[in-house]
Amino acid sequence: MEAITGKNEMIRQLREKILSMEGFNVGDDSRRLDFGLGAMNAAFPGGIFPVGAIHEFSSPDETCAAAANGFLSVLLGTLMKKGGICLWVSFNRKLFPPALKFLGIEPHRVIFIDVRRPKEVLWVMEQALKNKALSAVVAELRDVNFAESRRLQLAVEDSKVTGFLHRRQPRMENALACVARWKITPLPSSANDGLPGVGFPRWQVELVKIRNGRPGIWQFEWKNEKLYSVQQSTALSAKSVKKQRKYA
Amino acid sequence: MPKRYLYIWFGYLAPDRLVKINPELRNGPFLLYAAEHGRMVARAVSPALEEEGITRGMVVADVRAIFPDVKVFAAEPAAEEKLLKDLAEWCFRFTPTVAVDPTDGLILDISGCAHLWGGELPYVRTIISRLRKGGYSVRAAIADTIGAARAVARYGNELIVEAQKQSDALALLPPVALRLDDVTLQRLNKLGFRQIGQLLSIPRANLRRRLGEMLLYRLGQALGTERELLKPVQPTPVYLERLPCLEPIRTAKGIEIALERLLEMLCARFFREGKGMRTGVFKGYRLDGETVQISIGTNRASRNAAHLFRLFELKIVELEPALGIELFTLEATLVEDVSEAQEALWSMPGSNQTAIAELLDNIAGKVGAQAVHRYLPQEHYWPERSVKEVSTLGEQPETEWRTDKPRPLHILSRPEPVEVMVALPDYPPKHFRYKGEIINIVCADGPERIEQEWWLQSGPPRDYYQVEDENGARYWLFRLGLYGDRKPEWFLHGFFV
Structure with missing residues (x-):
């Protein structure tokens, strides 16, 4: 019995060693952060949400972009819980700062950088990612190529700052050197105890790609400053297909 | 006497x-x-x-x-x-x-x-x-x-x-x-x-x-x-340092060395007097009688020679040495006091305010100071006026961020007019057309009426509705004006998460 536990422990240690060699942060710091993702944690390498890495979000239209920014802000809220400042770099920003409060972020702890040329987003993000004093860096832009994303990843590996790269309406979905690729789509909210009106926001969170993890699809509801896992039938896809046919 | x-x-x-x-x-x-x-x-x-x-x-x-x-x-x-x-x-x-x-x-x-x-x-x-x-x-x-x-x-x-x-x-x-x-x-x-x-x-x-x-x-x-x-x-007091050169300087490396020396002298003086630089001008007097100069600004007074050097370094390429520069001067045109112990503005374990201020200086130097924004709440109901911009890192909100009324995460800087179909006056729309696409509304909340702040601006009030379509996308629509006097217009103002 003791031999088995010893072997398990050894395997666990080896696995952590490999992960840390690959650039994942497996230190105590990341263990303590609970992103409230529940069952989804199993999909991540080592069962921990990878901080100190670049996460890519990609949204094809305006409504998905709002949903992705919403989900991203929830993750950001957890990263900033200990206090700290986050940098939000964007070209053509639409974010309304007071709304961040609904997602668990103090809006005055976010510094917005609004650049005039799209290329500058990457420069600012790289500079920011090298700065260990920041909690996280978010960048919103349209297109980024593989080489540029690799520079960001290298910056992150040194400073252990978490970066979010949000691609809005990208021209093509090329591969990037990011640890994870997410796709967030809004889901119809369910009526609140049969009351009329709009319910709590719901998202379909699709982990399209995760290095050393298992991709999958999850559904979450943001309620009372917490993420709740919800089950919704696949009626969504049927509906969207119908819609496309109708107005194509 | x-x-x-x-x-x-x-x-x-x-x-x-x-x-x-x-x-x-x-x-x-x-x-x-x-x-x-x-x-x-x-x-x-x-x-x-x-x-x-x-x-x-x-x-x-x-x-x-x-x-x-x-x-x-x-x-x-x-x-x-x-x-x-x-x-x-x-x-x-x-x-x-x-x-x-x-x-x-x-x-x-x-x-x-x-x-x-x-x-x-x-x-x-x-x-x-x-x-x-x-x-x-x-x-x-x-x-x-x-x-x-x-x-x-x-x-x-x-x-x-x-x-x-x-x-x-x-x-x-x-x-x-x-x-x-x-x-x-x-x-x-x-x-x-x-x-x-x-x-x-x-x-x-x-x-x-x-x-x-x-x-x-x-x-x-x-x-x-x-x-x-x-x-x-x-x-x-004038914060000016001069560095004459034995031979005219023509190379970028030479200019960098001159800048480093001048910064060292100036920063030593800043440390003695408890001051820091907010804006500075680095000038080169050329052999042909012309002067060339570059200037920088910082977000908070700084006397960190390495940081100031980085800010100048981005602009050294703009200096045209021509036949050579024979005299360099560095002047701090705006000098402020530096508090010895940087006060903790946000409790941040393992990080410091100065590092972030320096990062922002770098960014402002490259993409322009107008790019950096930070917002605090303002006591106004009108959405466009509910935030104010501040230029310092230290300023803290005087009022709470409000969460009693829904506000969209994405807002359009100019509300976009939309065509709507409304069943009854004062009801939310049945559907609306945005960018050539008809969006059917499944459920809605509202209206939240926001009146113009008459002491600032006059005009019709806005009635805001939070609506959700069949895919779950949530929009913030408003009707400008009341029914009765003239046909009210509808606008799309934002996207909820």
Whole structure:
């Protein structure tokens, strides 16, 4: 019995060693952060949400972009819980700062950088990612190529700052050197105890790609400053297909 | 030691300043005006125009009627004030205590200074001739008291009033020389007092009863029985370092080394004095007589040589060395105090404020300072006004961020008009058309009526609806105006998460 536990422990240690060699942060710091993702944690390498890495979000239209920014802000809220400042770099920003409060972020702890040329987003993000004093860096832009994303990843590996790269309406979905690729789509909210009106926001969170993890699809509801896992039938896809046919 | 004061009166400060800028105006008729009660009134008149009988206080239109070719310029009181302060700083070569007498005089405390110039007469003559050479028409006088020196400089024609002789010097001057208010002056005029000497022979009690305490006070100041304090001008310290080169520098590496050395010298001084740089200019004087320069700004005062070097480094390529640069200077044009212990603005484990401020400086240097934004809540319901921008890292919100009413995560900077189908007035729309696509609304919340803040702006109110379509996308729509008076318009203003 003791031999088995010893072997398990050894395997666990080896696995952590490999992960840390690959650039994942497996230190105590990341263990303590609970992103409230529940069952989804199993999909991540080592069962921990990878901080100190670049996460890519990609949204094809305006409504998905709002949903992705919403989900991203929830993750950001957890990263900033200990206090700290986050940098939000964007070209053509639409974010309304007071709304961040609904997602668990103090809006005055976010510094917005609004650049005039799209290329500058990457420069600012790289500079920011090298700065260990920041909690996280978010960048919103349209297109980024593989080489540029690799520079960001290298910056992150040194400073252990978490970066979010949000691609809005990208021209093509090329591969990037990011640890994870997410796709967030809004889901119809369910009526609140049969009351009329709009319910709590719901998202379909699709982990399209995760290095050393298992991709999958999850559904979450943001309620009372917490993420709740919800089950919704696949009626969504049927509906969207119908819609496309109708107005194509 | 008995006090001695020198008063310098710049009779035509504003016109002289203008002539120095536009030399072709010299000896020409021109005036400077300021708006007053909806009229343009002459504030200062050139000597040539004054000879023609035009005085300050006349309406510009009247002057134009008399002299159609008169040139008029807007008065710049701030620039004149600055000029006077600069002149005061120039006077530090004659005495350490210089005060400004607004709006056109300087008071110098010359006690114990004049003998260095070989007596009071050479002293005052040196000052007057140097100022006149500089293009200013000045008159000056030395006396035991500020009041007497001022009165003699402006209304008398002596250069020096002997010690304890101020009552003799004042006797023949008009009462206006005493810095009195208009009401007292008018009363004195009515009573027939044309000279200060007439006042001196009247018992003080009578003067006080008839003309008030102020007259006695001013008289006392001029005669030396009342004390008068000076508010000396504080010299602004110059943070400037120079680095001459043995050989002209032509390479970028050489410029970098020069910059590093200058920063080292300047930062050492900053550390001694507890200061930091907010803006700085790095200049190179080229062999061909041209100067080239780059400047930087920081978000908070910094005396970190490495950080400042990084800010300059981004711009070194802009320096054109041409034949070579033979002298480098580095000047901190705006200097602020640096608090020794950086106060904790946000409790941040393992991170510091300075690192972030330096990062922001870097970013501002590359993409422009207007790119950096930080927001605080503002107590307004109108969504566009609910946040205010702040430029510092330290400022904290005075009010809470509100979460009682829904606000969208994405907002359109300009609400976009949409076509809607509404079943009943005051109901949310059934569907709306946005970018050529019809969006069916499944459920909705609202309306939340937001009225215009009448003290800022008038117009129809907005009725906001939070609506959700069949895919779960949530929108923020509003109707501008009420039903009834005219057809209300609908707009899309944002996207919820």
